[in-house]
Amino acid sequence: MQLVLEKRAERSRTIALVSPLIAIGLTLVTMSVLFAVLGKNPLTALGVYFIAPLTDGYSLQEIAVKATPLVMIAIGLSLCYLANAWNIGAEGQFLIGAVAGSWIAVKTQGTEAGHWVLPAMLVAGAAAGALYALIPALCRVKFGASEILTSLMLVYVADLLLDYLVRGPWRDPAGFNFPTTAEFDPVATVPVLIEGGRLHLGSLIALIVVAGAFVLLDRTIKGFEIRVVGVAPRAARFGGFNANQLVLLTFAVSGALAGLSGIIEVAGPVGHLQPGISPGYGFTAIIVAFLGRLNPIGILIAGLFLALTFIGGEQAQITMKIPLDVTKVFQGILLFYVLACDSLILYRFKLIFTSRQVQSGAG
């Protein structure tokens, strides 16, 4: 028996639409098996993971809170991936954005600083993220160094820098030696949308980012250039598009979005700078970008779905003692299925039961 791929005459539009759904379906089946192996009732576990969080207001808000960084980072990453630039260091850009914004919050702490603090923090976070992302982009454009490896290495560097700051110079003197800064002042905090709730202004910013990306990709020349450079680099060269410039641009934009979401996370739901502010948002956002088919609207939906798995995973750990790592396994498997199903857009899968001799020089 042999699996053979047959190129389709043109991209299948139907499959492009349903492939994420097939992928999610297959993932759920696989997860049921995994739950059974772990000795848990699969139906109950899936219920806790995917249904229960949707049934109460607190969890719904929490999903939106978790989806906010995922969507913002994934939008930026999708621009990179469309332009065939592989930024996988969004986690580092997220952390650097958080650090840069927190710097303003820490320095103005306890002073009479007014309402300019939060906007300044957001700008600083975005700028720092963009600059940090430009390092691997410049290394690729100027020296031809693989942006995949350099952007990833910088994640570890950012993580260590944050660790140093909150254990050293920025540590809260009244914090019982915990590695954290003091709680940010009210002027340095992202306001919540509903009094007493968790939903914050960042979620609105994420929606604006989605709309902006949609307009950019669908209605502007720049968006067209990004897509052409990725799909047909030769055609793009003939069209006079500057591929290097687009690498720098998409990296800068995605870094800025990651940095912005980093400072929003710190100044919003977390409230202070500490290690472990991200449960791997920068990496999960890669899955969000692909699950959303690198399309802004798709990413919004995919981001909400993956946020659901974070909340469901926490719930399952508390109520069913299912290890938190199951969520990561789930996310990895989901990405595999998404990629495999995407292959169906370009190819037909055929199983051939008699082994056939491959003819040499066939063409």
Next chain:
Amino acid sequence: MVLVEAIILSVLAASTPLLLAATGELVTERAGVLNLGVEGMMIVGAACGFGGAWLSGSIIVGALCGIVAGMLMSLIFAFMTLGLAVNQVATGLALTILGIGLSGLIGARFVGERITTAPKLSIPGLSDIPLVGRILFGEDAFVYLSVALIVAVWWFLYRTRAGLVLRACGDNHVSAHALGYPVLRIRMLAVLFGGACAGLAGAYLPLAYTPFFIPGMTAGRGWIALALVVFASWRPGRLVIGAYLFGAVTILQLHAQGAGVGIPSQFMSALPYLATVIVLVLLSRARTGGSTAPAALGTVFVPDR
């Protein structure tokens, strides 16, 4: 002198997982496949390797478990990228994400347990020679294995017909296919070899480097191994130099931290990662005359029938 000897011994130990993982990836990439999932295969290898050794009480069983785990992980990758023609970069990332989750799941019950690490070789007489004795004849078996493996890979790639065919697949899969070579099958074997090496490299960490397993203990070594392959311009000889250089950077920063140099430990810990970035930039820059990477590296191949 004792300190120098101790430093060299620990450099060799720190370099071995890098060398093992990079050797596997070198063969994989020489066949034209870019498997970015080294980190994922390593961490699963570490969890399974420790589990196997702890349950059986045997280091060898542990190492075999690590190898098999790495191969199973790479099999997923091979099925996706070779069987279904999926983008190799994205699949490699998925493999790493999955691996980190799986290793946490598998390793959870072993956290906090300890084993006796692989014994150091001891040949009466030889191992007692001052200075070089312990360095040359007093290592654990993995160190020798990693060196033997890279020599074998060099011999295979440059001195055998099969190695030539493998390199042909990596440089021009269309021509190799036209000559009648089973490109996909060769690539699958190369990917499996890479998985076995990465699994063994991961298993080395809890079996010989430290006597316990902690989640995330590979700490980016898989990614550094990937960078090493680029550093080595895809050549086995340079790979050895690169691996030991990086091992040295890792150990020297540890010693500097221990000696209480006035630099915060986090900055020292960041050194290996920063060194990777700088080395990648310098090397890519020196190589403006043309890339030495296998020409078909990372490209999808779907044979026409």
